[in-house]
Amino acid sequence: MAGLEIPTWDPETALLIGAILFEAFVLYVGYGGLERLVGPHLMRLVVGGDASAR
Template sequence: MFGIETLEGPVGAAVLIGIVLLEAIVLYVGYGALEQLLGPRIARLLRGD
């Protein structure tokens, strides 16, 4: 889709590692924001408040 499969050797490995790290950062930030928004509400529902 992005043409990553055409890269070879160390350059391909570096690009792949960069993409995986970027994905991890996006997921970390996204799940953190989701937890901030929904965490207290879900905790109250589980406690029965």
């Protein structure tokens, strides 16, 4: 593996990197939705009121 390489097509590795990309998208959307859904409740629980966190 030593030496500079030109990338060659490898479906297994592409799937591996695709899985990480897919997870990143799912987490971006999922945590975004979760933040909107439970964020205000969590703030009330932690701070004792709907403080302006942003």
